[in-house]
Amino acid sequence: MDAQKTAPPPAPRAVSCARLHRFVVEALRRAGLSDADAGVGADVLTTTDAWGVFTHGTKCLRGYLRRLKAGGLRAAGRPRLAAEGPAWGIVDGDSALGMVTSVLAMETAIAKARQCGVAYVGVRNSCHFGAAGYYAWLAARQGMIGLSMANDIPSVAAPGSRGGVTGSNPISYAIPAGRHPPLLLDMSIATVAGGKVYAARSRGERIPDTWLVGADGRPTTDPGGYPDVGALQPAAGHKGYGLALLIESLAGILSGAAFTWRVGTWMWDDGTQPTHHGAAFLAIDTSVMMPAPAFARRMEALVEEIHAAPRADGVERLYVPGEMEWERHARATREGILLPADVTASLEEAAAMTGLNCSEFIP
């Protein structure tokens, strides 16, 4: 690449969380969502950006708007609790925005866990739900342990397979930690996200041999063929693959959703068809099992023990899961969010699709 001919990327622009939220609400309302549903979608996407997880935040709005317009997502879809028992429920998403369905599902799990101690809610007829961590955090915000997971169209190999066998199947948990922010892990079961492969390709770089399998199903350091050929590798081989199948079973099989290749793509099609994604949510009300102050003290001790543990040469801090995200969130709340260029470009498209003036919201 000839660096001298390449214009410098535009500097990121800071936008307040409130303005970004307002933009998403307005765009989703113009796509036909109710005020309440638009608010839920905006809550999820702007919180995700505030955590610094830009791959799953407002950058995705454009794709949802496209599906809402094409009919694969239904603006008037009404997710409902299709079946339930004391500590479980199944939510049918009715092809509504994945965030709306997922928030209903986790809120159902939270309410049931308050009665029974723990609850599982499976979701079918949903779509991409954004960052799994948001829903886990909904439980933690109520003092509970939350788990959240979803399936997706296959992109990740099994050990020995030539192509994708499972989705990158995200799994997340959030655990209240007393005076510390909740532990918050949000991971896919692939070694790395596909986006990292694209990025390496666009820079002309080789990749580590644990990221991808090539056309022959063998590990490759060449990112060139993905995603047309090859597949992502599961994290830690059979471990990531094994977790993928647990997630597929809880989110895809037991919920009555589509699973593996039956799941539609939410990004690469014409947007007219439902994707039938599945998801699963678990809430555990720790306060019925252990007095809340005792649980908080024990979690604080765990966090503080890790913070104080001896560090490797050159390492300044040890982090617990979510700590970086919460620090970014605090800064975003204070100073606004510095949106990367690919996000602002995507928001401009979203504005154009809905007749909004992006610059009215985002400086």
Next chain:
Amino acid sequence: MDAQKTAPPPAPRAVSCARLHRFVVEALRRAGLSDADAGVGADVLTTTDAWGVFTHGTKCLRGYLRRLKAGGLRAAGRPRLAAEGPAWGIVDGDSALGMVTSVLAMETAIAKARQCGVAYVGVRNSCHFGAAGYYAWLAARQGMIGLSMANDIPSVAAPGSRGGVTGSNPISYAIPAGRHPPLLLDMSIATVAGGKVYAARSRGERIPDTWLVGADGRPTTDPGGYPDVGALQPAAGHKGYGLALLIESLAGILSGAAFTWRVGTWMWDDGTQPTHHGAAFLAIDTSVMMPAPAFARRMEALVEEIHAAPRADGVERLYVPGEMEWERHARATREGILLPADVTASLEEAAAMTGLNCSEFIP
């Protein structure tokens, strides 16, 4: 090493599952356990050997006998349900054999899941519980999804830590799969077990740089210092570390057990003190959420889709989790178990500790 001077290792000896089971029952009875408790211990350990997971099967018996003799494990310990609600329970192990406590806990979770759909049971005052997979399978044997996990004294680094921060914290699941054997995954959150590091050291080999951190906390290919210096690396870095803390929270914190460095070692001490291990079990009764035949058909479709998926060059079969273990189990039931030399040596010590004649049981 001078190979010519090294005697060939003794050929493994096949023993029927029934005889091996009888040996373990008799040894545990001589150590003071009731017939019922000795039977539970023998069920767990011989099933584990039949799966071919020899690191966690009858090889461990010697260590349990040592603790029973020294008082750290109590032969007359009576695990009890110390607290409970509709879909949860906390079992106090009373320093009984870890298998006895863990079977009670999973059976409690299964019974509660039958009422509520899903249940969590935490365990405190336990000890090493062997292979996590056994307890998950207890649920699958009853048509449920089972999850099982435990904490342990730290041996695994956090990203950036110099030494161990979490235990190798096993997690397992089992999922009934219709006409196929249950999916069964049993994994630690470390890249590899410590035993693989010892084995490489004894062969004078280097190890991949993803297994261990050395004295400086940096990845090393030298297995020489472990376990006196360094620590295992978490599988897939922050992902394995993140899972370790979820397991620690469910098995160690919420159960009221010891956690991280407060957990005792079950192997490297004088055996006189309880280890206060924690564990956690979850059961999900899928049959209340989806008709059993429908769930079975969907799981069968998942398994068969993976079996039929395109394979990488040179790969003969794709496996689902547990498939290899169930094939070994079937062969062990038919032909007996070929015990590796380190296991028979350990059983001979166990016999000597309890006044048994090992050769009466094991040919």
